[in-house]
Each structure stands twice: as structure tokens, then as C-alpha cells.
Amino acid sequence: MCTALAKSGTAGSRPRLLEWSLTSTMTGPTAATLRPELLMNLPGTRSPVCLPATAANIAAAAACLRQGGVVGFPTETVYGLGAAATNIEAVQRVFAIKGRPPEHPLIVHLASRDWLADWARTIPDSAVLLAEHFWPGPLTLVLPRQPHVPDAVTGGQASVALRVPAHPVALQLLEAAGALVAPSANRFGRISPTTAEHVQDELGDALDMLLDGGPCEIGVESTVISLLGDAPALLRPGGISVAQLEAVLGRPLAAAPQGVRAPGRLPAHYAPATPLEVLPSAQLAQRATALAHAGQRVSLLVFAASDAGMPTMPGVHREIMPGDAISYARILYATLRRLDAQGFAALLVEATPDNPAWLAISDRLARAAFGTLPT
Numbered sequence: 001m002c003t004a005l006a007k008s009g010t011a012g013s014r015p016r017l018l019e020w021s022l023t024s025t026m027t028g029p030t031a032a033t034l035r036p037e038l039l040m041n042l043p044g045t046r047s048p049v050c051l052p053a054t055a056a057n058i059a060a061a062a063a064c065l066r067q068g069g070v071v072g073f074p075t076e077t078v079y080g081l082g083a084a085a086t087n088i089e090a091v092q093r094v095f096a097i098k099g100r101p102p103e104h105p106l107i108v109h110l111a112s113r114d115w116l117a118d119w120a121r122t123i124p125d126s127a128v129l130l131a132e133h134f135w136p137g138p139l140t141l142v143l144p145r146q147p148h149v150p151d152a153v154t155g156g157q158a159s160v161a162l163r164v165p166a167h168p169v170a171l172q173l174l175e176a177a178g179a180l181v182a183p184s185a186n187r188f189g190r191i192s193p194t195t196a197e198h199v200q201d202e203l204g205d206a207l208d209m210l211l212d213g214g215p216c217e218i219g220v221e222s223t224v225i226s227l228l229g230d231a232p233a234l235l236r237p238g239g240i241s242v243a244q245l246e247a248v249l250g251r252p253l254a255a256a257p258q259g260v261r262a263p264g265r266l267p268a269h270y271a272p273a274t275p276l277e278v279l280p281s282a283q284l285a286q287r288a289t290a291l292a293h294a295g296q297r298v299s300l301l302v303f304a305a306s307d308a309g310m311p312t313m314p315g316v317h318r319e320i321m322p323g324d325a326i327s328y329a330r331i332l333y334a335t336l337r338r339l340d341a342q343g344f345a346a347l348l349v350e351a352t353p354d355n356p357a358w359l360a361i362s363d364r365l366a367r368a369a370f371g372t373l374p375t
């Protein structure tokens with residue numbers, strides 16, 4: 001859990017939590033935990049940015065969002081950086097906070113698939129089918145946009161990405177605040193956050209509020225599917241597997257079309273600061289020993305079976321990773337963040353099984369490794 005009081009400094013010109021708190025109904029234990037002196041956002045005092053996701057705090061966050069605030073909140077995949085999808089100024093603040101280039105489009109999050117027609121101009125049968133099966137859940141559908149969808153959201157494209165998340169806090173927030181853009185709540189190109197503490201550490205000072213709903217269940221981002229072409233196409237592997245999608249669609253997914261701007265598809269996305277290498281099991285011990293002999297502190301991320309077969313290697317940290325894809329995904333980003341903070345010269349990751357169930361993980365690891373190999 002993140003600490004409830006981590007932000008310091010002045011309120012600036014933006015509306016702040018004190019106002020949201022006062023306009024929301026605060027009753028019971030939640031109100032009792034927010035001591036009035038801690039809500040005072042005076043110069044030099046600390047203001048409560050990160051709060052437990054109670055009903056009262058969700059209502060306060062929704063009020064904040066309706067007035068143009070930017071709020072971090074949990075989804076079942078990763079934490080999102082939320083802003084009202086119809087408020088161009090708030091959307092632009094999301095880009096500024098992330099350091100994300102403006103032409104990269106955002107996902108619009110909806111409370112229900114009943115909202116789809118408000119955002120998508122046409123809804124093919126495949127969209128209805130996928131939404132019925134996988135929403136609420138970790139699937140994003142790219143569809144032709146309604147004319148009112150701001151260019152600031154779509155990066156000027158004629159399409160819009162839409163998803164109904166499965167996390168109860170996200171759904172309550174969307175119900176109360178309306179549609180929200182929500183990129184992962186990390187700086188552009190860095191590891192997505194899977195706890196409120198990650199968000200607090202990376203962006204805390206820039207947010208109006210952060211709802212702590214505990215660690216994310218899935219741990220990697222949603223699967224992104226384009227429904228713009230003749231056949232549904234995979235733009236980003238994620239929380240719903242290709243096999244699950246193909247089973248429901250009754251046909252194979254097409255390859256990603258050319259010319260789609262999707263930052264999750266940039267080779268160097270999802271990178272820790274520490275150089276990361278993905279290596280076949282047979283090469284791990286040798287590479288680790290070579291680096292350790294050269295005086296470098298390294299960490300392995302290995303499966304238990306490989307760890308058991310390895311010799312003792314002084315100076316080499318061994319992080320045992322889960323053998324099933326679902327558990328591995330859940331802890332991957334938190335593990336990378338923790339190891340990234342420990343000053344290793346390199347992270348050596350055992351290649352994951354060559355099996356479709358591991359696609360989202362091998363995709364993120366390949367991106368994390370891109371261009372960061374130690375010399």
C-alpha cells in the first residue's frame with residue numbers, strides 16, 4: 001500500500017483534493033481516516049494524494065475528474081492515469097505528465113458496453129461478439145471513431161481505442177465520472193505500474209489524486225485488437241490470449257496492419273533503466289559468471305527448474321520466477337521495478353516458453369531488452 005500522505009507543496013491553480021473531498025459525501029470509517037488537518041492544502045504542508053479506494057474516495061475522485069482533474073486509479077491490468085475523455089485540457093495534461101508524444105493515441109475507458117455506440121461510429125459483429133465475451137476485461141477494441149471524439153485522444157486518427165475494465169474501483173469511477181482516457185500511469189517508455197506505490201513513486205507529485213485498490217490482478221496491459229480492416233488484427237498482445245480471442249471469433253487473428261501508431265508497439269517500450277538481456281536457459285549461468293568475473297553485480301530471473309540445476313555463482317542474485325504465465329505476468333513489472341532499484345549492472349532473464357500463452361510476456365521482455373544490452 002502506498003502512504004496516504006506523500007505529496008508536498010502548494011496547490012497551484014488546479015482544483016485540489018480538498019475541494020473534491022468537501023463536495024463528496026464522506027461518511028463512516030473513510031471520512032474518519034481523513035483527518036481535517038491533513039486535508040488542508042496549505043503551502044509547505046503535505047496533501048493527501050494517495051487514498052484507499054473507498055466509496056467516498058471514489059466519489060471524490062469522480063468529482064475531481066469531472067472538474068478536469070487527473071487521477072491515478074487501479075484496473076485489473078495496470079494502474080491508469082485517468083482524465084475525462086471529453087476534456088481536451090485534462091487529456092493534454094495526461095500527455096504532459098507522461099511525457100508522451102501527442103500523436104500517440106489513448107484508450108477511452110467505458111463503464112459498460114452500452115456506451116460503445118457513443119464512441120464508435122460503426123460496430124461490426126466481431127466487436128459485439130468480443131465485447132460480449134470479454135468485457136469487462138483486459139481487451140481493447142480499435143473502431144472507427146464518432147466525430148465528436150477529440151483529436152487529442154486519438155492522436156488525430158479516424159479510429160478510437162475502447163475498453164471496459166474489470167476492476168470494481170475502475171468501474172465505479174467510470175460510472176460516476178463518465179468515459180476516461182487512461183494510459184498506464186508511468187512515464188512514456190517506462191515500466192507500467194501494478195501498485196499504487198509504483199504510481200506514487202513515479203508520478204505522485206503530478207497527480208490530483210491516486211486511488212489505491214491494491215496490486216493489479218493481471219499485471220500486463222490489455223490486448224489491443226483492431227477491427228478496422230477485413231479481419232480482426234492483433235496490435236498488442238496482453239491480458240486476453242490470442243487463443244481465447246480466436247476461439248470466440250472462430251478465425252485466426254490477422255497480423256497488425258501497417259501505419260497504425262501504437263506506442264505499445266515501439267521496440268523500446270516497457271524498459272527498466274538497468275540493461276536487460278533475455279537468454280536461453282543454457283546460456284544463463286555462463287553469461288552471469290562472465291559478468292560477475294568482470295566485477296559486475298547481476299541478477300538472474302530464472303525458473304525454479306533452471307535455478308536448481310545451476311552451480312553456485314558468488315555475486316549473482318537469483319530471482320525465481322513463476323512457471324505459469326498468469327502468475328509470471330502478475331509479478332513481472334513489480335519484480336523489474338524492484339530489481340531496477342537495486343543497482344545491478346544487468347538483469348539476465350531466462351527466455352520464456354515458446355508457447356502462445358507466454359506471448360504478452362515474451363513481447364514485454366523483448367521490448368525491455370531492446371537497445372539496452374550492456375557492452
Ligand code: TXA
Pocket residue numbers: 075077078079080081104105106107138140142154157159160161165182183184185220221222223224235236260261262263264265
Ligand atoms: O491495460 C491497459 O490497456 C492499460 C490500462 C490502464 O487500461 N492502459 C494502457 O494504455 O496500456 P496505454 O496508453 O499505455 O496503451 C494504449 C495502447 C497503445 O498501444 C496505443 O497505441 C493503442 O492502445 N491505441 C490507442 N488508440 C489507438 C488507435 N486509435 N489505433 C491503434 N492503437 C491505438
Ligand code: MG
Pocket residue numbers: 183184192
Ligand atoms: Mg503504457
